[in-house]
Amino acid sequence: MHRVWLVLLFLSCPVVSLADTVTLRADEWYPNNGDPDAERPGYMIELAQTIWGTAGYDVDYRLMPWERALEATRQGNIDCVVGVTPDEAPDFIFPEEAQGSSEPHMYTEKSSVWNYQGIESLKDVRLGVIGGYAYDMGELDAYIAEQQEMTSGRIQIMKGNSALEQNIRKLLSGRIDVLAESPSVMATKMAEMGLNDQIRDAGSIGNPVLIYIGCTPTTARSLELTRLLSAGIREMRDNGRLESLLLQYNLTDWYRAPPESGNSQTEGSPPETAE
Structure with missing residues (x-):
């Protein structure tokens, strides 16, 4: 009898299948x-x-x-x-x-005077990006792809679940000069890491x-x-x-x-x- 009640109880419970x-x-x-x-x-x-x-x-x-x-x-x-x-x-x-x-911006460490002024302004800096990201669906993405093929060292790609945090640490240690990220995401991560006074916004990449x-x-x-x-x-x-x-x-x-x-x-x- 107890087994019957257990079966009825199981059948009466809502079950979410893998299909759901x-x-x-x-x-x-x-x-x-x-x-x-x-x-x-x-x-x-x-x-x-x-x-x-x-x-x-x-x-x-x-x-x-x-x-x-x-x-x-x-x-x-x-x-x-x-x-x-x-x-x-x-x-x-x-x-x-x-x-x-998303409206990505460029970021540098606080003492830098560099500002983003189009693709030409990237040619003397090391830019940190995240693997697989599309940043502007235009000339910046094309520049990143081109530099990757050339293995020039101007583009440094970080991968993994903590890619942004690693890029921020690379920026502050001088291993990259600039990183690209959405302002809301960057502000949240900087606050989490306690770095609001160590990084500056160096300009918008383009339209949202x-x-x-x-x-x-x-x-x-x-x-x-x-x-x-x-x-x-x-x-x-x-x-x-x-x-x-x-x-x-x-x-x-x-x-x-x-x-x-x-x-x-x-x-x-x-x-x-x-x-």
């Missing part, structure tokens, strides 16, 4: 995404948890080095990646609505770039996930919940006209199916 779990990965890029176990894991993570959770999905979010996260999503080993642009992954499925924006939660092109479910994100963002913007969430991270709404998506797939496009 969305796997979400990225390297740390707070306040967009941070420690999975923190009370505030990042506003993009909270967006995903709120929107997909309302639709009955669990979100399995963990940190992973950026290039690995992109490749795992591309292969269909994970569902989606956080903070990606269509330029970085044109084959991914993207929501119509962005989940944020919209960033997304991008999903694997290998499964049809990505269309549903990205549609849910777009609808959820619109609803949260309309009812004020988006503004309230962003205020918790000292951020404001990034809303602007959507950029041209190039050859990337959006939620209305059929996904490519892995053979």
Whole structure:
């Protein structure tokens, strides 16, 4: 009799299958995404948890080095990646609505008088970047790729979950002269490391770039996930919940006209199916 009751109890409990779990990965890029176990894991993570959770999905979010996260999503080993642009992954499925924006700046140690004045101003400095990142979807990204091929030493690439922190330490130790990063991310990391008075902003790289939660092109479910994100963002913007969430991270709404998506797939496009 006890066994019967145990079986009935098990059957009556809600069970979330693997099919109802969305796997979400990225390297740390707070306040967009941070420690999975923190009370505030990042506003993009909270967006995903709120929107997909309302639709009955669990979100399995963990940190992973950026290039690995992109490749795992591309292969269909994970569902989606956080903070990606269509330029970085044109084959991914993207929501119509962005989940944020990024306007990278250049940073130097405090005593430097160098300022960013276009690509020419980079030719006498060592620039620290993070592997796999797209910074401006334009001439800076082209310069980084060109210098990598030339192995000139002008571009130094850091990889891993703590790539930004390592670049900051390289900057302060004189192993690089300049690093590129989004102001909100840089401000958060400098405060965390207690370095607000040791690093200066040396100028904006260019116009803001919209960033997304991008999903694997290998499964049809990505269309549903990205549609849910777009609808959820619109609803949260309309009812004020988006503004309230962003205020918790000292951020404001990034809303602007959507950029041209190039050859990337959006939620209305059929996904490519892995053979």
